[in-house]
Amino acid sequence: MPRLLIARSIILGFATVAAWLTVGPIVAIVVVLVGFVLSVPAIVRHRLAHADDDPERTEELVQPSGRRRFLKLASIAAVSAPAVALPKALGAIPGFDSKPSAAGGEPALTTDGRIRQWTMIIDLRFCDGCQSVDKPPQCTLACIEGHFVPEPMEWIQVFEDELSGGGTGFVPVPCQQCQNPPCVNVCPVGATFSEPSGTVLIDQERCIGCRICMAACPYDRRFFNWGNPPIPPEALLSDYSAEHQAPATIGTVMKCDFCPDMVRAGSLPFCVQACPNSAIYYGDLEEDIATNGEVVVSASNLLSESNSYRLKENLGTEPRVHYIPGHGELVGRNIHTSGRLATKWPWIERAKRAVTWTR
Amino acid sequence: MDSMTHWHERSEVEAPTSWRERLEDRTLEPVRTTSTGYKVLISVLFVIAAWGVYAWMFQLRDGLYVTGMRDRISWGLYISTFVFFIGISHAGTLISAILRVSHAGWRAPITRIAEFITVVALVGGASFIIIDMGRPERLLNVFLFGRWQSPIMWDVLAITTYIMSSVIYLYLPMIPDLALFRDRLAEAPGQLNALRHRLYSTLAVGWRGSPGQHRALGKSIGVMMVLIIPIAVSVHTVVSWIFAMTLRPGWNSSVFGIFFVAGAIFSGVATLVIILVILRKVYHLEEYITEKHFVYLGYFIASFALIMIYFNVTEYLTTGFKLEEGEEFLFRQLFIEEFAWMYWFYLIGGLIIPGLIILYKRTRTVYGIFVAAILVDLAMYVERYFIVVTGLRVPLLSYEPASYNPTWVEWSILASGVAGFALLIALFIKVFPIMAVWEIAEEHEARQFATDPQALPAARSVPPEVSQ
Amino acid sequence: MTRLNRIGIALAAVVGLLVLTAGPALADNSMSVAAPGEAGIGDIVPVLVSVTEDGSPVTGVVVVLRRNATFAGVSGYVEIARATTSDEGAADLSYVQRGAAQTSELRVEVLDFDVAQLDFAVTSVGEAEQIFEPEVGLNLPGLGGWMLIALIGGLWTIILSTVLRLIVVSTDGDESSTGVPPRRRLLPFVLSGMVGLIAIVLVTVLVRNPATHANLDGPGESDRVPHSHLAEITPFNGPGLDEAYVELTGDALVDGARAFFGLGCASCHGLDAESGVVGGDIDSVVRDGFDEFLSAVRKGPEGMPKYTADAFSEEELIAIHTYLATVDGE
Known part of the structure; x- marks a missing residue:
C-alpha cells in the first residue's frame, strides 16, 4: 500500500504541477480530483484484498487495473494539457509570437481596397x-x-x-x-x-x-x-x-x-x-x-x-x-x-x- | 550442435554459477582494466576530434565560405554525413527491436552494442545538421518558429523522438546489468570505485530483481521495442524526404523513402559487424559473440544488398527510360562522367561484391564478413554523397554546371565526426556493460531447459554446413 | 454571368437592332456603342459596337476599346479589347471589369477609319472582391497540423508512460530489502521530467506554427528611410553603373553622371538622387550651391561617411554637382 500511494502521489503531483504551470490552478484542481476519483476503485479493491492479507494477491489485483490506468491518464494529462495551454501563454510574451518578425508596410491596395497582386x-x-x-x-x-x-x-x-x-x-x-x-x-x-x-x-x-x-x-x-x-x-x-x-x-x-x-x-x-x-x-x-x-x-x-x-x-x-x-x-x-x-x-x-x- | 550455442555447449559440463560468473567477469573486464592500447586509441581519437573542432572554429568565424559549397551545389559533405550517420543509427535499435519482437534468442549478446551505436550515431547525425547551418546560433529559432509543414521540421520531430526513445530503449534493458555493476563494484575499495558505485546506484534505480520490478520493466521494454520500429522507419523516411520533397531531377522520386530506409538498415548492420569484430577481438568475447552471429548478420547484409540492387534498378530505370528534362545530364554525370567511379564502386564494390563474399561459403567467415561490411559502409557513404551532389549539380537554367570540392575544413570535420563516433563508443564500453548479461543468462537457461524446439528458432534455421 | 450582364446583353441587342434598322436614315460615318452603365468587379461586361458608313455597315475595320488608367505615375488609355467588325458592321468588345477606380472611363476607337472616338463609362457596383488570391493548394480536411500533433503527442505519451513505470521499479522492494541503495529515485524523475518537457516543447512548436502567407507587421522602424518616392517615373538613362573608376572627359554632365553612379552615390541616394535604401533626398543640398554640397560630402551628415579628398576629388564633386543640378532642374 505505501508503495502504491507513493508512486501514485508522485505521478499525480507531476501532472498537477504541469497543469498548474501551463493551464492554471482550476485545471490543476480538476487533475487532482480526477486522479483521486480514479484511484478510489483501486483503493477499495486493495482494502478488500488486504482483508485476505495476501500480499501477492494484492499486487495482482491492484497493479494491472488501477495503476496502469492511472499511469496512462496521468501521462496523457501531463503531455496534452500543457501542450494546449502553453502556446497561448507563450504567445502573450512580447516577441514570442511566430509571425514573420521583419516589419514592412501594409500591403499596397487599389483605390477600392483590394490588395494589389x-x-x-x-x-x-x-x-x-x-x-x-x-x-x-x-x-x-x-x-x-x-x-x-x-x-x-x-x-x-x-x-x-x-x-x-x-x-x-x-x-x-x-x-x-x-x-x-x-x-x-x-x-x-x-x-x-x-x-x-x-x-x-x-x-x-x-x-x-x-x-x-x-x-x-x-x-x-x-x-x-x-x-x-x-x-x-x-x-x-x-x-x-x-x-x-x-x-x-x-x-x-x-x-x-x-x-x-x-x-x-x-x-x-x-x-x-x-x-x-x-x-x-x-x-x-x-x-x-x-x-x-x-x-x-x-x-x-x-x-x-x-x-x-x-x-x-x-x-x-x-x-x-x-x-x-x-x-x-x-x-x-x-x-x-x-x-x-x-x-x-x-x-x-x-x-x-x-x-x-x-x- | 551448432556454434551458435557455443557458450551453451560448454556450460553443460560446468556448474551454472561458474558459467554465470565468467559471463559477468567478461562483461566487467572493460570497466575494470584499461590497457595502454586503449589509452593510445582514446588519445588519437581525441586529437582527431579536437582537430575537427579547431576546423569548425574557422567555419564559425568566416561562415560557410571556408567550405567548398556554393550557391549551386549548396549541400555537400556535411549533409551526406548527416544522412549516413542517421542511416547507421538503424543498426541498432531497429535490428535489436525486430529481433526482440520476433524472440530471436541469438540477439542477446549483440543488442547492447547495437543499441549504443544507434544513440551515438544519432547524436553524430544531429550535430552534422547543426554544423551545416549557416547560422548555428539561431538553432533555437527551430523551436520558436518551427513550421510543421517543412521536411526539416519533420526531421527535427522524428530525430528528437528517435534519440529519446532509443536512449530509453538502450537504458531500460541495461538496468539489471547496471544493478549487477553496482553490486559487483561495490566490493572493491578505492575512490574510483566509490564514484562508480554512486553512478551505478543512480542508474540502477534500486533494481533488486523482485517480481514486481521484473513485471514493470518487462512491460516498458515491451512497449518500447514495438514503438521504436515505426519511429526508426519514419526517421529515415523523412530524412529522404528532405530531398524527395524538391523538384530536382534525381531527387524528385517517390521511392526515396523506402530506398533510404533499406540503405540505412544495410549500412547500419555493416557498422554493427565492424564494431562487433573489433570488440570481440579486443575483449575476447568469442564465447558469446560467435561466428554464427556474424553469419546471421552477413545474411542480413546479403539480402539487403539484393534489395538495394533492386531499388537501384527501379529508381534509375523508371527515370532513365523516360529521360525527362535534366535526367539526361544526371545520368551522364552519374554513369559515364564525373561521378561514374563513385557509382560503379558503389554498385559493384558495395552491393555485388559484399553479397558474393557472404554467399560464397569459403569466404563466409568472420573476417570475410568484416571485409564485406567495410566495403558496404564505404559504398553507402559514397552513395549518400553522390545522391546529394549529383542532384544539386544538374543545371536548372542555362548555365554551366558547377563543381564541388570539399575543403580541408570539411574533411577535418568529417574525420572528427567519425573519430567522435568511435570515441563515444570507446568511452561507453568503459562505463556501461557491453553485453546484456541478464538476457544472455535468460536465453542460456531457456536453452538449457527447453524441450520445445519452438524456443530455439535460431538454431533451427541455420544450415548445417555453417556450423563446425 | 450575372443578371446584370444578361440585361446588358439584351439592352445591347436591342440597341444594336435599332442601330441596324435605323441605319439607312443616318448620314455619314457613325459609330454606336451598347454597354451597361454599371458592372460588378470581375464580371464580363458586354460591349457591342457597330460602325456604319452612310447608313450601311462597315466590314473589316479594327475597333479598339481602351480604359483610362494610371499606375506608378504613368497614365494613359490602355487597350483592353480589340475586334474586327463583322459583315453586319458589329464588333464584340466584351471585357472584364477590373479597374480599381469606381468608374471605368472607357474609349472606343476605330482604327484607320474616319469616325470620332466615343467615350463612355461603366461604374463598378457591389462589393470590391479580391479576384487574385496569392494562396494556392489543396486542403484535405483532417490532414494537417492537428493530426501531426495527435501523432507526436500520442507517441510521447507512450514514451512517458514507459519512463514513468521506472518510478514503480524504483519504489518496488522497499520493505523487502535490508539495505536500500541510495539515489535510486533520482533518475526516473529526471528522465520523466525530460521526456515530459521535450514532449511539451514539441507539441508547442506544432501548435505555434507560423503563418507563411502572412501579412507583414505595420510600418515599423525598419521601413525604408524617407522613401525613394519618384513623383514621376524617370526611366533610367544613366551612362553606366559598371564604371568603378571615373576618368574625367571634361564634359561635366557626362563626368558627373559617371561619377554619381560609378563612385556609388546612387547606391545610397537612389538612381535619381531622391533617396534610396539608405541615403536621403539630396536635392536641397544641391540647390544650396556647390560649397554647401562640398562640405556635406566632406563632413558626412546624418550617418553618412566623411568622404575626404582621397575618396572623391573636388573635380569629381564639381561634375556630380553639375550633373545633379541639371537633372534636378529638368
Missing part, C-alpha cells in the same frame, strides 16, 4: 542583353546598385538561351515569385514567406541558413551569404527590412524581393527603371495594369494577346513573372550576335573586409 512581364522582344548599349545588363546592375546586392549574387540575372532554330535569345530571370512557392513550403522556420501581394520575401533575421529553400527552388534564384557579404560600407547604415534586405548578413539566404516598398510608394523596381529598352513591365494583376515606366498597359491584355509564357510552367509553381517570347528582334538584335558583358559590382573596391566567392 504584383506581377512582372518581361518582353523578350525588346531584350538584347544590353548589347546595343554595349554595357553589362542594366537591370542587374541597377538592382545591385539599389539593393547593395553582395557579389556574386545576381538577383535578376540575364541568361542566354539557345533558340530552337539556332541562334540565341536573352532571358532576364528574377525571382519568379511563385504562388505555390517550393521555397516557402520547405522553410523550417517560416523565414521565407508569401506576402499578401503574392510576393515571396525572406526574413534574414530569422533565417537559420539551412539552405533547403535553395535546394527546393527550381529556378536557381536563391543566393547564400557564404562569407561576410561583400557590400559597400554605406549599406551598413541601412535599417534592415525584409522588403529591401539591406544590409546583407552572413549565413542567410537572399533573393529578388520585387521591391515591394518602392512600388507601394508609387515608384518602380530598380530593374524596371534601369532597362534601356523598357522591356520590363511591372504591374498589378488585381487592377489589371502594368507599366514599363513609359507606357501603361493592361496586364491581362498584354499577356493573352502576346502568347506569354512562364518558366517551367509544368512544375505547378505558378510564377508571377511572365515572359513574352522574343530575342530582341524589336530593338534590332541579330540572333547570331551572342554574348553579353559580365556583371560588375561598382562598389566592390570599397567593400574592404569582405571576401568574395564565385557561384
Whole structure:
C-alpha cells in the first residue's frame, strides 16, 4: 500500500504541477480530483484484498487495473494539457509570437481596397542583353546598385538561351515569385514567406541558413551569404527590412524581393527603371495594369494577346513573372550576335573586409 | 550442435554459477582494466576530434565560405554525413527491436552494442545538421518558429523522438546489468570505485530483481521495442524526404523513402559487424559473440544488398527510360562522367561484391564478413554523397554546371565526426556493460531447459554446413 | 454571368437592332456603342459596337476599346479589347471589369477609319472582391497540423508512460530489502521530467506554427528611410553603373553622371538622387550651391561617411554637382 500511494502521489503531483504551470490552478484542481476519483476503485479493491492479507494477491489485483490506468491518464494529462495551454501563454510574451518578425508596410491596395497582386512581364522582344548599349545588363546592375546586392549574387540575372532554330535569345530571370512557392513550403522556420501581394520575401533575421529553400527552388534564384557579404560600407547604415534586405548578413539566404516598398510608394523596381529598352513591365494583376515606366498597359491584355509564357510552367509553381517570347528582334538584335558583358559590382573596391566567392 | 550455442555447449559440463560468473567477469573486464592500447586509441581519437573542432572554429568565424559549397551545389559533405550517420543509427535499435519482437534468442549478446551505436550515431547525425547551418546560433529559432509543414521540421520531430526513445530503449534493458555493476563494484575499495558505485546506484534505480520490478520493466521494454520500429522507419523516411520533397531531377522520386530506409538498415548492420569484430577481438568475447552471429548478420547484409540492387534498378530505370528534362545530364554525370567511379564502386564494390563474399561459403567467415561490411559502409557513404551532389549539380537554367570540392575544413570535420563516433563508443564500453548479461543468462537457461524446439528458432534455421 | 450582364446583353441587342434598322436614315460615318452603365468587379461586361458608313455597315475595320488608367505615375488609355467588325458592321468588345477606380472611363476607337472616338463609362457596383488570391493548394480536411500533433503527442505519451513505470521499479522492494541503495529515485524523475518537457516543447512548436502567407507587421522602424518616392517615373538613362573608376572627359554632365553612379552615390541616394535604401533626398543640398554640397560630402551628415579628398576629388564633386543640378532642374 505505501508503495502504491507513493508512486501514485508522485505521478499525480507531476501532472498537477504541469497543469498548474501551463493551464492554471482550476485545471490543476480538476487533475487532482480526477486522479483521486480514479484511484478510489483501486483503493477499495486493495482494502478488500488486504482483508485476505495476501500480499501477492494484492499486487495482482491492484497493479494491472488501477495503476496502469492511472499511469496512462496521468501521462496523457501531463503531455496534452500543457501542450494546449502553453502556446497561448507563450504567445502573450512580447516577441514570442511566430509571425514573420521583419516589419514592412501594409500591403499596397487599389483605390477600392483590394490588395494589389504584383506581377512582372518581361518582353523578350525588346531584350538584347544590353548589347546595343554595349554595357553589362542594366537591370542587374541597377538592382545591385539599389539593393547593395553582395557579389556574386545576381538577383535578376540575364541568361542566354539557345533558340530552337539556332541562334540565341536573352532571358532576364528574377525571382519568379511563385504562388505555390517550393521555397516557402520547405522553410523550417517560416523565414521565407508569401506576402499578401503574392510576393515571396525572406526574413534574414530569422533565417537559420539551412539552405533547403535553395535546394527546393527550381529556378536557381536563391543566393547564400557564404562569407561576410561583400557590400559597400554605406549599406551598413541601412535599417534592415525584409522588403529591401539591406544590409546583407552572413549565413542567410537572399533573393529578388520585387521591391515591394518602392512600388507601394508609387515608384518602380530598380530593374524596371534601369532597362534601356523598357522591356520590363511591372504591374498589378488585381487592377489589371502594368507599366514599363513609359507606357501603361493592361496586364491581362498584354499577356493573352502576346502568347506569354512562364518558366517551367509544368512544375505547378505558378510564377508571377511572365515572359513574352522574343530575342530582341524589336530593338534590332541579330540572333547570331551572342554574348553579353559580365556583371560588375561598382562598389566592390570599397567593400574592404569582405571576401568574395564565385557561384 | 551448432556454434551458435557455443557458450551453451560448454556450460553443460560446468556448474551454472561458474558459467554465470565468467559471463559477468567478461562483461566487467572493460570497466575494470584499461590497457595502454586503449589509452593510445582514446588519445588519437581525441586529437582527431579536437582537430575537427579547431576546423569548425574557422567555419564559425568566416561562415560557410571556408567550405567548398556554393550557391549551386549548396549541400555537400556535411549533409551526406548527416544522412549516413542517421542511416547507421538503424543498426541498432531497429535490428535489436525486430529481433526482440520476433524472440530471436541469438540477439542477446549483440543488442547492447547495437543499441549504443544507434544513440551515438544519432547524436553524430544531429550535430552534422547543426554544423551545416549557416547560422548555428539561431538553432533555437527551430523551436520558436518551427513550421510543421517543412521536411526539416519533420526531421527535427522524428530525430528528437528517435534519440529519446532509443536512449530509453538502450537504458531500460541495461538496468539489471547496471544493478549487477553496482553490486559487483561495490566490493572493491578505492575512490574510483566509490564514484562508480554512486553512478551505478543512480542508474540502477534500486533494481533488486523482485517480481514486481521484473513485471514493470518487462512491460516498458515491451512497449518500447514495438514503438521504436515505426519511429526508426519514419526517421529515415523523412530524412529522404528532405530531398524527395524538391523538384530536382534525381531527387524528385517517390521511392526515396523506402530506398533510404533499406540503405540505412544495410549500412547500419555493416557498422554493427565492424564494431562487433573489433570488440570481440579486443575483449575476447568469442564465447558469446560467435561466428554464427556474424553469419546471421552477413545474411542480413546479403539480402539487403539484393534489395538495394533492386531499388537501384527501379529508381534509375523508371527515370532513365523516360529521360525527362535534366535526367539526361544526371545520368551522364552519374554513369559515364564525373561521378561514374563513385557509382560503379558503389554498385559493384558495395552491393555485388559484399553479397558474393557472404554467399560464397569459403569466404563466409568472420573476417570475410568484416571485409564485406567495410566495403558496404564505404559504398553507402559514397552513395549518400553522390545522391546529394549529383542532384544539386544538374543545371536548372542555362548555365554551366558547377563543381564541388570539399575543403580541408570539411574533411577535418568529417574525420572528427567519425573519430567522435568511435570515441563515444570507446568511452561507453568503459562505463556501461557491453553485453546484456541478464538476457544472455535468460536465453542460456531457456536453452538449457527447453524441450520445445519452438524456443530455439535460431538454431533451427541455420544450415548445417555453417556450423563446425 | 450575372443578371446584370444578361440585361446588358439584351439592352445591347436591342440597341444594336435599332442601330441596324435605323441605319439607312443616318448620314455619314457613325459609330454606336451598347454597354451597361454599371458592372460588378470581375464580371464580363458586354460591349457591342457597330460602325456604319452612310447608313450601311462597315466590314473589316479594327475597333479598339481602351480604359483610362494610371499606375506608378504613368497614365494613359490602355487597350483592353480589340475586334474586327463583322459583315453586319458589329464588333464584340466584351471585357472584364477590373479597374480599381469606381468608374471605368472607357474609349472606343476605330482604327484607320474616319469616325470620332466615343467615350463612355461603366461604374463598378457591389462589393470590391479580391479576384487574385496569392494562396494556392489543396486542403484535405483532417490532414494537417492537428493530426501531426495527435501523432507526436500520442507517441510521447507512450514514451512517458514507459519512463514513468521506472518510478514503480524504483519504489518496488522497499520493505523487502535490508539495505536500500541510495539515489535510486533520482533518475526516473529526471528522465520523466525530460521526456515530459521535450514532449511539451514539441507539441508547442506544432501548435505555434507560423503563418507563411502572412501579412507583414505595420510600418515599423525598419521601413525604408524617407522613401525613394519618384513623383514621376524617370526611366533610367544613366551612362553606366559598371564604371568603378571615373576618368574625367571634361564634359561635366557626362563626368558627373559617371561619377554619381560609378563612385556609388546612387547606391545610397537612389538612381535619381531622391533617396534610396539608405541615403536621403539630396536635392536641397544641391540647390544650396556647390560649397554647401562640398562640405556635406566632406563632413558626412546624418550617418553618412566623411568622404575626404582621397575618396572623391573636388573635380569629381564639381561634375556630380553639375550633373545633379541639371537633372534636378529638368
